[in-house]
Amino acid sequence: MPHLPHPSPEDLRRDPLPLRGRTALVTGASRRGGIGHAVARRLVAYGASVCLHHHVPHDAAMPWGADRIEDVVASVRAAAGDPEARIVAGPGDLADPAAPAELITTATAALGGRLDILVANHALSGSDGPLDAIDAAMLDAHWAVDTRSVLLLIQAYARQPDRRRGGRVVMMTSGQDIAGGMPGEIAYALQKGALASITRSLATTLAEQGVTVNTVNPGPVDTDYMTGDDYAAIAARFPAGRWGMPDDPARLIAWLATDEADWVTGQVINSEGAFRR
Structure with a gap:
């Protein structure tokens, strides 16, 4: 089998707008302090x-x-x-089983009839606890928002009749399987673990459509939810002496959306600054 030729010098020069003409849906992008907002800014900065x-x-x-x-x-x-480039926004309660497909339809229409990139960044906060405190309602709530809605979003994304090859799907996990895990957030850890586990299966499923599927663990990110001594204690566990900022995972996610990441799929990628758990 012949080797593929080396890229030409022109091909090696990075396009400053590598996503020009692409369209993306970013879920959970409702706060300027959040990861979703940072991801959206990176994607639009790339065109x-x-x-x-x-x-x-x-x-x-x-x-x-x-x-x-x-x-x-x-x-x-x-x-x-x-x-x-178009920048639009729309609401959706992803606990509703009908909402994912409706959101894909709405986003596709708003962006010109095609959706290239799906970043499933949303998650349910709170409504959780350690093993002795969780109940069926907590488990069901996290399942509905953190896992079921993500799979239904991807299903609706894959069913688009006019989507071109080269699509991208990025899910989010939380390092629940690293070191000590997340014993204080059992429901959340369970559902995020399910997304990490299904990554390779989804990548294999969508490979024939030319879609890559990857999952990112951003580690502890400063999204304005912690202050004081607890904040300082977490910062001290990073070799850099600081928390991850929303733009840290956003840079990785934006790169995964480009053609440069075409050979990366089925991966759970830890991007957490060597955080010491």
Whole structure:
């Protein structure tokens, strides 16, 4: 079998807008302090058009509160590398089993009839505990949002009639299988572990469509949920002496969306700054 030729010098020069003309849906992109917002900014900076999914009632019920969606959209739009790129936003309660397919349909229509990139970043916060505290309702809630909705999103994404080859799917996990695990968040760890476990199976399933599937563990990321001594203690466990910032995993996810990552699929990638658990 002949070897493929080396790339030409022209091919080796990086396109400053490697995602120009691509379209993306980023779920859980409702707060400027969150990973979803950072991912969306990176994707649009690379030239993509992006739909930002949000579920404001979830954030409003959390200690960090909710942002105005208009402010989130404005922040993402300010990072756009292509003036013709679309930046839109839409709500969706992904605990509803019908919501994933509806969201894919809405995002596809808003972005011109095709969806190239799916970043399933959303997750349920709270409603969890250690083994002795969890109950069926907690397990069901995390299953519905953290796992079932992700699989249904990917199913609807794969069923698009007009999607071109070279698609990208990125899921998020949480390092629940590393070192001491997450004994205080059993329901969350269980469902995020399920996504890590299904990554290779999904990659094999979608390979014939030219779609790569990868899962990213960003480690502890400063998304405005911790302060004080606890914050400092976590920072001290990174060799760099700081928390991960939202743009740290966002850079990796944006790269996975480009053609440069075409040979990377079926992987669970830990991007957590050598965090000492």
